[in-house]
Each structure stands twice: as structure tokens, then as C-alpha cells.
Amino acid sequence: MSLTFSIIKPDATKRNITGSINELIEKNGLRIIAQKRIKLTNKQAEQFYDVHNDKPFFRDLIEYMTSEPVVVQVLSSDNAVKKYREVMGATNPDNAADGTIRKLFALNVQENSVHGSDSEENAKKEIEFFFNENEIVG
Ligand code: CMP
Numbered sequence: 001m002s003l004t005f006s007i008i009k010p011d012a013t014k015r016n017i018t019g020s021i022n023e024l025i026e027k028n029g030l031r032i033i034a035q036k037r038i039k040l041t042n043k044q045a046e047q048f049y050d051v052h053n054d055k056p057f058f059r060d061l062i063e064y065m066t067s068e069p070v071v072v073q074v075l076s077s078d079n080a081v082k083k084y085r086e087v088m089g090a091t092n093p094d095n096a097a098d099g100t101i102r103k104l105f106a107l108n109v110q111e112n113s114v115h116g117s118d119s120e121e122n123a124k125k126e127i128e129f130f131f132n133e134n135e136i137v138g
Contacts, residue, residue: 003033004080004117005126010068011111013037018071021114024101025075028087034074034136040066048129057110064110072130076138081123084116 006025008018022032040048045065052058077083089100091112096103106112117123127136 001076001078002080002120002123003127004030004075004084004123005115005130006073006075006084006117007115008071008073009111009113009115010064010070011107012105012113013070014068015105017105017113021101021105024104025073025084025087028083030075030077030080030084030087032073033076033138034131035071036130036135037069037071038130039069042066048126060110074127074131074136081117081120085118088114088116 008021012018012021018037025032042062045062046053049058049061049065052061055061075084087101089096089102089106091102092109093102093106093112094109096106101114102112106114117126
């Protein structure tokens with residue numbers, strides 16, 4: 001079993017579809033082993049997305065990610081990073097495959113309903129950014 005990190009984003013919490021997204025996560029064989037609903041601070045969002053700080057969409061991204069609560073999660077399965085990226089679909093919902101979370105729920109490339117780690121290394125860093133060891137109970 002391996003782990004990945006997920007965020008259910010503001011566009012989704014605002015529309016009250018956290019449960020619908022969790023249902024898809026679970027139906028696709030991922031287990032939600034830790035989860036909390038929080039409101040990101042500007043500082044947290046800027047730190048989390050620091051890799052994008054030179055992108056034209058950075059300020060909009062920070063404003064959006066702090067606009068409503070998010071649900072941060074730790075997911076486990078075989079090949080969790082790869083599996084969750086398949087379940088999420090492409091970043092831009094126009095390019096996302098049928099049946100994926102983003103195809104079903106995302107509004108546009110920014111308000112794309114979920115985030116998932118892009119590598120094992122980043123999964124570890126992102127999980128540690130939001131969770132203590134004693135909050136991940138399997
Ligand atoms: P995420 O996978 O969380 O990583 C960076 C986020 O920036 C992305 O999802 C989107 O929410 C947001 N974003 C906004 N515009 C773009 C864009 N043009 N390309 C990629 N990501 C974008």
C-alpha cells in the first residue's frame with residue numbers, strides 16, 4: 001500500500017459535493033485514511049503552491065484556494081499517486097476522461113474540484129504539511 005495527498009477544493013465544498021467526490025474516490029479502490037475540513041490561510045496556500053509562484057495564475061489560485069473551506073485527505077491504495085491521478089482526470093476538465101472527478105464535477109482549469117500529488121516524493125511532503133502522524137490512523 002502507498003499513500004497520496006488530496007484536496008477537495010473550494011468550488012466543490014461550496015457546491016456541497018464533498019460526499020459525491022468521496023464516493024468516487026472509494027468506488028475506485030482508494031481508502032480515505034485521514035481527512036479534515038479546514039480554511040486555508042494565505043500563508044498556507046502560498047507555501048503549498050510555492051512551485052507555481054512565478055505562474056500568471058498564481059495570485060488567482062491563492063485567492064481561490066482561500067475563498068471557501070477545503071477538505072484535505074490522505075488516500076491509500078496500491079500505486080496511490082498514479083491511481084488517484086487517473087481518478088481525478090486531466091487538470092483541465094475539457095481534457096479529462098469520462099467518469100473522472102474533473103470530467104464530472106470541475107468547472108474550469110482553476111476551479112477543478114480536486115488536487116492530487118504528482119509524485120511519491122511530493123505526496124510525502126504534502127501529507128506532512130497538513131497532517132501529524134497521529135492523525136493518520138489507517
Ligand atoms: P492543481 O493540480 O492543484 O495544481 C495547480 C493548480 O493551479 C491547478 O490544480 C489549478 O487549480 C490551478 N490552475 C489555474 N490555472 C491553471 C493553468 N492554466 N494550468 C494549470 N493549473 C492552473
